[in-house]
Amino acid sequence: MSEEYIIHADTCYRLAEQKAAGYFASLYKQVMEKTYVSVLTEDFELWQRDHVRGQSWISMFARGKRGSDGRDYHRYIQWLKHTGTLDAYLDRSVSYIYMRDLGKAIDSPEAQAKIRRVAADVKQRLLLPATTNREDRPAFVSFAGLYRWAQKEGIETAAIWVIDKLKSVAAHIPEEMNAEHAQRKLIKIIVGVVMHAIEEMGDEPSPDERARRLDEAIRLGYSYGLTYPFIDDLLDAQVLTAQEKAHYSDMIRTALLTGSVPELGEWSGARKAMIQYIHSELREAFEYMKRRQQPGTQHLFFEQAYVFFHSQELDRAKDMTHAAYSNEELYIPIILKSASSRLIARSILRAPLDEGFEDRTFFYGIFNQLADDFADMFDDRRDGAVTPYTYYLTYRDQRPDLINPFELYWTVIAHLIHDVYRSDAKAREVILARAINGLRRCKARIGTEKYNRIMEIFASENPAFNRLVQHMVEKAENVEFFDKLLRDQLVAILKRDRNEKEEFAETVKTVRRQINDTLQIAKPDGIPAMKESLIDAANYSLEGDGKRLRPIVTWVMGVQEYGLRAESILPLLRSMEYMHTASLIFDDLPSQDNASIRRGRPTLHRVHNSATAELTGLFLIQKAIQEQASLDRFDAKTVLALMKYSAEMAENVCVGQAMDLDSKGKALTLEQLEAVCFYKTGIVFEAALVMPAILAQVNEKEIEVLKTFAYHAGIAFQIKDDLLDLEGDARLLGKPVGQDAENNNSTFVTILGSEGASKKMWEHYCTAMEALQDMPRRPVFLKHLLDYMVSRNR
Template sequence: MNNELMVQADTSYRMAEQKAAQYFDSLYEQANERKYAPALTEDIRLWKRSHIRRLSWLSFLPGGKKNSDQANYNRYMLWLKHTGKLDDYLDRSISYIYMRDLGKAIDSPDTKARIQRVVADIKHRLVPSSAANGEGKPDFISLAGLYRWAQQEGIETAAIWVIDKLKAVSTNIPEELNAEHAQRKLIKIIIGVVLHAFEELGDEQSPVERARKLDEAMRLGYSYGLTYPFIDDLLDSQALTEQEKVQYSDMIRSALLTRSVPELGEWTGTNKAMLQYIHAEMREAFEYIKQHQQPETQQLFFDQTYVFFHSQELDRAKVLSNASYTNDELYIPIILKSSSSRLIARSVIHAPEDEGFENRTFYYGIYNQLADDFADMFDDMQEGAVTPYTYYLTYRDQREDLINPFELYWTVIAHLIHNVYQSDPDTREVILDRAINGLRRFKIRHGSEKYNSVMNIFASGDPAFHRLIQKLVKKAVDVDFFDKLLRDELVNTLKSDREEKEAFFETITAAREQINSNLLITKRDSSPSMDETLIDAANYSLEGDGKRLRPILSWVMGVQEYGLQAQSLMPLLRSLEYMHTASLIFDDLPSQDDASTRRGRPTLHQMHDSATAELTGLVLIQKAIQEQSSLESFEAKAVIALMRYSAQKAEDLCMGQAMDLSSKGKVLTLEQLNTICFYKTAIGFEAALVMPAILAQVNENEIAVLKTYAYHAGIAFQIKDDLLDLEGDAQLLGKPVGQDVENNTSSFVTVLGQEGAQKAMWEHYCSAIGALKGMKRRTSFLEHLLNYIVHRDH
């Protein structure tokens, strides 16, 4: 290990530690003398003019007070807009983000102008129209919303990269970690770094340069953000043994000191595969950040990173059973880690610092950390984590020297308002709003009884001041913030998405099992041997490890959405799989694609011969017609309409295959490729959705929506198939890869290139999601089907 780098890192930490110690000594003195109380009492007197309102007698009348419904993003934003509160709400929210995340002084005219531009942009992009019904999740908290934004900025490739990375992270987060919490923090860091990049964009920059910087910021944000789930959270969790934590921590320290990630080394036990993934991902992230550091700022970046990591390690090493930690040991690492984490975010994109940025960021960090530790106090106590609050709760009766963290919190607030931001009224407004809102959220989350018991412990230093604070907590209005609304919405969305995803796969598994158990063709009691041979051949093809997507789609739409009886619908499900399997048998023939494997097994003509395969395909088509004609539980008119529609779609599928065969060896245009794909693939999705709708006799508007969805979903499915043919795993796919190139077949990859094909797939994904907005019924299954289509590995 380079001794010079070790000395440099240690020197940097000691210098930062000295600065933190001086800051803490100043805060300690102010808190001991309770200087915060008179200063903040006067601040609150000025502040509460716009936050403590007398009740109008109208408010006691029925309907006199509107429900703001903060639990629902769309409805709450519409309520703010309707009541005229939206501008103030967004102004204080964005001002707070500029202070906390960007280290700005909000009394600067330039900063005020920037804040107003962001507020206007949010109103334009993120506030629903008055015509909206307020239901559903916001468009921007979705993959489609992210991709559409990326399109506008010209950074679709970066968005696709981040989407794929986030999916991989969510798959590899250990069970011992809170998946939604880890994902939220990672997404928050990405947004934060992109926000820093936006701040540095000038009006004079070309669209190309703007896109380059935002692309880079998104990747840098992900690379830096990985440290939260895969260093901070992982080392705090019980996912690793104590020995593994030491080994993992040593590896990280070595990377920071040597500027190179060491090899993973020997790992045993159940965590080996997880750590192999994390090591590879962290190494890639580390190298990306390092490559994008300017030579003149690289040393500063590594100094800040080492300060951040080492202070976290000191903090993490504390145990609640140790009764002898000093105030310095409790607070100095907190000051260091909370300030350096924000300094790094700006350093990551090597942005220039304006005057006073470093000091503002350094002094501000502990305010946010103390607020977060207060909010998480009970969770931390349960986990045995040492924070100023958990330690004070544990040892306050034994240690008179311990500083009350709640009093220190208000000391920091007074220090920020008067000594750091020079008593600026707008800053006072934002900081006090935030403080009162934090207490209110804690009270709502834990209930009044628990909140009051906590206040009896922490708010004992200056009773008059703390009675004033509790009055504000009870009566103050207009103190909530946009970022908290987004945080809650994101957490709820991640949680509901996970639950819906689990339900999606449970539904698929249940439907697939039911379909498989009713799929095979039964032999007749007295049938010729050749008939038995054809039935055996048909069953061989049906028994393959097929996805059964088409009958599953029909089952879900018919049973869960239209309320049809599952057993009554079974003939339709069989007919769909018979038709689809027949099309695959024909597709694999030597006269067509000449495929050797299908569904992980030899193709039918390999097992028998081409003539048997052709006849088996015809048998399956006839069986499909028989099944449709046996839909006796439905109105004859609907069954006839379904059979007419099915015949038309079968004809379309034949036409699509003919187009595909005639295109062999030809270079196709994208339009030609889309047409072939529609007839070969999207038609199958359409039939699976529309046929149960015909039986349920839904209106034509809904059927039109289903057709639009199926068109885009089908093409997205085919593009993913083409991408998997290029980059997939043959064992997972159940067929060889690289067939398109080998057969000189035009595909979305050969026509558009890999990157162009990915963009086209996401364009169709967004269009399919957009089509679902025209559906009046629940669409979560169809949304998750799209997610499965674009993220599948086989």
């Protein structure tokens, strides 16, 4: 154990606790004297001049449109623009972020200039023309948007890394936790740390230095943010047993005190695999953060992290049945954990602190914490969690000494406006708007009746002040914040994506089963023995563990998007899989790729011989033509058009295979490889999209969009295949890995390297995703199919 990493837990926590106790004593005195009432009454009198207007039809319309609808993100921004409130909305929102996340004083000309510049940049992005901003989500929520930003900054590798990490975390969040909020917190921390880095850099660094710092900020943001879902939320949730929680907490404490993550040790039960994953991720994150600390800042980082963790542990250990917690026991851990979380975000970047930063951050934290606890009051009470609000609700009649947390909240607000931000008008504008917005959101969420009952409990001691506050809640305009819009949008998107992904998986599973059930070729009585053996060989190839992606795509596009009847396109589905299986049989022959395993089983020519395999391939092609000719639910002209297109595609696949064979052992250029890939893979995927469109008689413009999507999706699919051949699991793939290198074949990996191939895959992913925006129906299935293509492990 290195001496430089050792911290003295009791000492560092006691010093932090003393500071928090001093702050609490000051707040307690103000609560007892109720100084906040007169101070904030005057503040509200000034503030309402800009927020409470007469009963004009415009103001009534504005109140009718209050709030942000996460499902209508861009329309809400346009509404703000048309009502002339967008500039004030963004200025208020950016100012709040500077205060809360960056710990800035906002009264200096320099800070005001930065706020205006950031607000103007956000406005420009929000008001992009519809043709370039049609996706219904902020760019940082979209993998395509994130990657496009990363390309501009030269940090594509970091973007790919964090996308893979976010997907992995999402897949490992236990069902008992709120997955959307866990992911939201992680994304929020990553964005916050990147914001810190950008703010710290300014306009000075060279492009290379800026890229280096942003790359580091993304990785640090993930590493720190991971503690929210996998430490804080996990320990709060009913996932681990009491014994497991104690063991897990001891590991975290040991890591912070020694600078070294202990081994997981013995862990049994249903949660073993989950804990092994979390332990591995947290260890990697911890080591990354530790390596980025300078010798002079290591102690500060570990001390702040320990204070954060220990204060959370004290808070988490509280039991609602214990009726004797003092006010200090209730509030001091809250002051510490709320301040430490912000201080750590700054310290992990090793950013120098401007004058007053630490004090502002320390005093500010409890404002957000009390607001959050108020918003979560009913959920916390249901779960038996001890917060100032739930404890006060439970024991207020028995414990007259308990501080009313709602009064403390307003005391903190008065203290921030006048003692921390020196009565700055902008600080007053932002903080009061935030408070009123929080109450308004609560009222909308729980309903007026329940809200009024809560106010009778928490605000009855100061009826005149409460009437003023409720008047603001009812009448004040322009108190919304951009981060709340993003929060609502992000949660809504994550929920929708989860539901869509589940529906996607279920659709694939169901349709795949239906296709498998109809693929086997029947053997009529009285057929020649040789034909029977050919059918057996064909069925052997068809029975393999195929993904059936192409006929699945055709079914979804035909049935769900174009409204064709499922039974009417069954012949088309069979024809596609027959053609595809035939092409695989030919690919695997000794004269071509000489493969020994296909779909997890020996290839057909290994089971029989090459001649049988060749004849079986030809047999399946003829069966495919028969199936297409039996599409009798459609008019003959349409079926002929489909068969003509299908023949052209089969012709191109032959060209692609010839190109592939000719390229064996040759060093191809990227352009040559993409051409081979398109003819071998993209063409077949295009056919899966275009053939149901032909049957539905879709216009040529939409078909061109489908072809563009298919081209880029097909290449992305092939690049992923090449990457899996390098680093995949043969058991999952159903075929050996490393074949391309063994055969000295040119692949995207051999031409571009693993990192370059990943970048190229994401470039094609983005282009394919952007093509979907030009489709009139923008099928959700294709979006998730594309996500699957670049995320699959087989």
